[in-house]
Amino acid sequence: MNSGNQYNLRIAGLGGQGVVTLATIIAEAAAFAGLKISVIDRPRSAMRLCQIYCDVIFGQDYLAPLIAQGTADVVIGMEPLEGIRSAADLIRKGGSLLLNSSRIPQISEIVTGEPYPELDPLISEIENHDATLMFVNANEMAADETGSILGANFVMLGILAKYANDFPLSADQLRQVIEKDSSNIRCFERGLAYSA
């Protein structure tokens, strides 16, 4: 399906990982750059660790805020399984999947000890789809940079700006809307400086 002049970005994660903050920064940078943009928030609830995603659509002419299946140009997973879950549904052939490798176990692992799903087979299915994959430990980079994992979303923003093909915003355009001298900007620069 043709996604026209749109550029579709899905940001998936769990409550407390800064998914909405990340979408907000991108939306503000886009608005600042004079680009048409739509963002939808999809939390399962206000609770921590609940599934949440934001769909960010650049160049949108109509109000259809949800990315249609198989048309995402980029999927960011703030948690690997959440990213893969979204990518399985959404990623287009040749899209990019950017995963924070830091895992958050599922509650089903308590008591039963049922293991966290094997990621490799899931990832190779996506790779067979001609998607490019970045698997980075954003938590570790954020903690290394600022002493806290809270900036992992801004590390992923840096990764996005550097590695996503044809992403409509430049690093400079993003930089403009991030607070100067903040731990967020340090995390962003750290992601931007990352080389695979």
Next chain:
Amino acid sequence: MNQNIMQENKVGTGVLAYGYEAVARGALEADVRVVAGFPGTPSSGALQALASVSQENNFHVEWSTNEKVAMEVTWGAAMNGQRALCTVNHLGANVIVDALRFAVNYGVRGGLVLFVGDDIGANTSAIEADTRFTGSAADMPILEPSTRQEALEMARYAFKLSEELGTPVMLRSVNQVMMSRGLVTVGEIERDERPSEFVTSPRRFSLMKPGVIGAVAVHRFLHLNLLEAQKILLNQEYDQFYQQEQASVGLIGCGVCYSLAKEALDRMGLSDQVSLLKLGVLNPLNQELITNFINSVDTVLVLEEGEAYVEQNVQAIAGRLGISKQILGRLTKTIPIGGELLIPDIIRGIENAFTVSGQSIPNPIEIPIALSPLEERTMTLCAGCPHMGTFYGLRKAVEEVSGGKYVAVSDAGCAFMGILSPARTLDSATNMGGAIGLASGAALSGSEVPVIAVVGDGGMLHGGLPALINAVYNKAPIVVLLLDNHTLANTGLQPTANSGQNATGKKAPSVDLAGICREAGVPFITTVNPLHADKTKKAITQALQAPKPAVVVLEEPCMLLRLKEEKAENLAPKKVEVVPELCTSCGDCMKLFCPAIYWEGPHSPENNTLPVILTDICTGCDLCVEVCTYDAIIAKEAIA
């Protein structure tokens, strides 16, 4: 940067805003004087946006104790000649109906707008519902925006319409519009002094004539009033007929589905081959326009969020006029029943309509196939949630008192998580304030096991209190666990009447719930902090053995409130960790079902796997520290 749509003064400026903020801005531009509501996605944000500017604009905003009260408060303001807005979601819309019917029948002087956000797709709700039926059953006009911009314009205009008709107006929207953000252009904030003067039920008295019962006269009037609404609304052009010559297929797009239909047609390259009817007025439906539209094509596909509300009406219109056309939609299974309509659903629907019409699509497009889907992640309570301690204590107490047998039901809210695996502490969950009545019925019908109602402070204040008084009055042998976390956490930490804070963040009186229970004649009542597992177990055990109905107040602020406070005071985050030398791998800490505690590998009684605390997730509530018999979990500070 960081413009706020509520603060923007320059008319014509485009500001990045949510759909619910567009509604709030529309109400601000209409000079709303009183705003009341009850939280529920996707409506809550509108009230919060208005609360953020209520002081400088000098109007009243409140979170009411329940939706019915919010409806009454706003109706009272409107009877007093002031513009008022009531905000609820689709479930809250069930609660207001009684008051709403009176408001419609008795009429208003100031504009009264009921903003209902329907969580179609049940993204955060226990039930999916379409409230257009509520509005049409009440004989009130319903507007539904197709875009965020239209949401602002409709919200602003709805007050005027309400005043012209003397009737409340419903503004209905859905998740796809309300929870999404984009540029919205602001208009001027109107200022108009409206004198306060309470007019007593003008309609009821003026319509009474000898020989006609007032209520019947009013009912007849309401139907004439809707015809009047239709005439007035023509000027707004919310309904639009975009005719394509020679089109044999026509789409009716209601609200957001008009935008979705346009995008689908564009992608399919069919924009100039399909006629499109945009409907923004969902009650009363413009019969003449719909008739013209049906007559212009041979196959009609109705696209709407929710039920087959418009589709049924279109069928009725066609049937009455003897027009023989194919009317497709949910009833013909052309589009799915349940869930949000997405672009692929609409594309398939249009393909189907073309087939029915005997046409072929020039350049059919392929919808990509999704890869293997993964199972959804099970929802959990937050690490450090006081409810973990309550549920742990409850399970331990019933083990002791009734061999682990019991029935427990809860209200909506975070306690709802208690019905989920792996813990499955609760048997069922229901509407706000509903658990006490439900438990009473189960107990009074002769339960052989203890019956327990779990209700939050928000739920108790919402509708639990009348049910509790009923339980006292009718001697329902139940135990009520009042999970008093001082907030409505699940919908985003909105304050309750015992938070000590109101909707605008100002200090407010805090209602003493335990005191109310006592005064209501509850024969046994005790208060405990649920983060103390052993005391909690003892308190619930006592209640199970006490005269009924018995109430246990489990008082501890929501963990998210505690973290906010700790952050404000610049305290280091609290964490705990396992001391491997002391741990016997007994698994007691696992029975809290805390999302921060896991076995470090597959566990069996033989392999002595140790639990591990996920430091990033732990909030240092110390429940597990207390639960551990071997002192093998300790606060991190204690280690240093």
